[in-house]
Amino acid sequence: MPRLTEYATGGGCACKIPAGELEEVLAGFGVTPPGNPEGELLVGLETGDDAAVVLTKDGTAIVSTADFFTPVVDDAYDWGRIAAANALSDVYAMGGRPLVGLNLLCWPREKLPYELAREVLRGGADIAREAGCHLAGGHSVTDVEPKYGMAVTGVADPALLMRNDAGRAGLPLSLSKPLGVGVLNNRHKVTGEVFAEAVDTMTRLNAAASRAATEAGVRCATDVTGFGLLGHLYKLARASGVTAVVEASAVPLLAGAREAVRDGFVPGGSRRNLEWVAPHTEVRGADEETLLLLADAQTSGGLLLAGEIPDAPVIGELIPRGAHPLVIRG
Known part of the structure; x- marks a missing residue:
């Protein structure tokens, strides 16, 4: 069988358009229809949150998102599971529950057999089934690179919604999954080594962490994906008007x-993440290796929460806004 990662110029969420460039492209966009739209837009483009949220007239919060990417692993079934878990994560990051997903598949049909595409879709279907989420069709196109993901619609209680602009000083910061899948996936792409713990992490749903967070009263959260811990935390701190302090030694890896990292398997996306946040970050004793891991582009990463839940280590805190939105302590 061919190695799927050989057909991808990027890898997973590391192939995202760099955050700074994306913000320039999206500046000024966002459409609210004139007249009397069916629902009120609660979360849109303003803070770069994980999903859009619309409040319907009957009081239900509809959560909508889409996510797809190139292969991060060579096993087609595992890639499907990872991509599906990653897409569903945006709904969980808002405190919601996924209802229905639509497959998004790009396939180089003249280069890769359809039996691999079936395995990818089977992986996605199994994750959707585990999440209790309907899977109903989707869209496919011919492409020079394989890509897979989902568009997902979910629901949430508007009173329990978690968003990235609701942080306040005095709250602890918790992280529900360890970091490092970006550099390990890059190593896998180059060497073929398989990292079972990384695959297990990427295929684990954020459902339990989301449920625990909403039950604990957490109202500020985001998931850690292509912009790395530092990139997503910078967006959270900026949107909330606070400074986020990270204790690097407490971050699970x-x-x-x-x-x-020491062997040089750092994705370009991880380096771009660090370059983006560097002007906004005060570093106190953390070396470059540690900073690259904190900026590592994650695929299907964990939830970053302004609050505490079981099984999610506290990695820092939010404090009143200082000279920099981010402070990293070594």
Whole structure:
């Protein structure tokens, strides 16, 4: 069988358009229809949150998102599972529950057999089934690179909605999954080594963490994906008008992640993340290796929460806004 990662110029969420460039492209966009629209837009483009949220006239919050990317692993079934879990994560990050997903598939049909595409879709279907989410069709196109993901619609209680602009000083910061899948996936792409812990992490749904967070009263959260912990935390701190302090030694890492950085397996997306946040960050004692791991582009990463839940280590806190939105302590 061909190695799927050989057909991808990028890898997973590391292939995202850089955050700073994307913000320039999206500046001024966002459409609210004239007249009397069917619902009120609660979350749109303004803070770069994980999903759009519309409040319907009957009081239901509809959560809508889409996410797809190139292969991060060579196993087609695992890639499908990872991509589906990643797409569903945006709904969980808002405190919602996914209802229905639509497959998004780009396939180089003259290069890769359809049996691999079936495996990708099977992986996505199994994750949707695990999440209790309907999967109903989707869209497919011929492409030079394989890409897969989902458009997902979910629902949330508007009173329990989690958003990235609701942080306040005095709240702890917790992270529900370890970092390092970006550098490990890059190593896998180059060497073929398989990292089972990374695959397990990427295919694990954020459903339990989301449920625990809403039950604990957490109202500020985001998921950690292509812009890395530092990129997503910068967006949260900026939107909330606070400074986020990260204790680097408290951040959980996957086995082998630090070694992958030392051996040079750092994705370009991770380096771009660090370049983007560097002007907005005060570093106190953290070395470049640590900073690259904190900026590592994650695929299907964990929830970053302004609050505490079981099984999610506290990695820092929010404090009143200082000279920089981010402070990293080594």
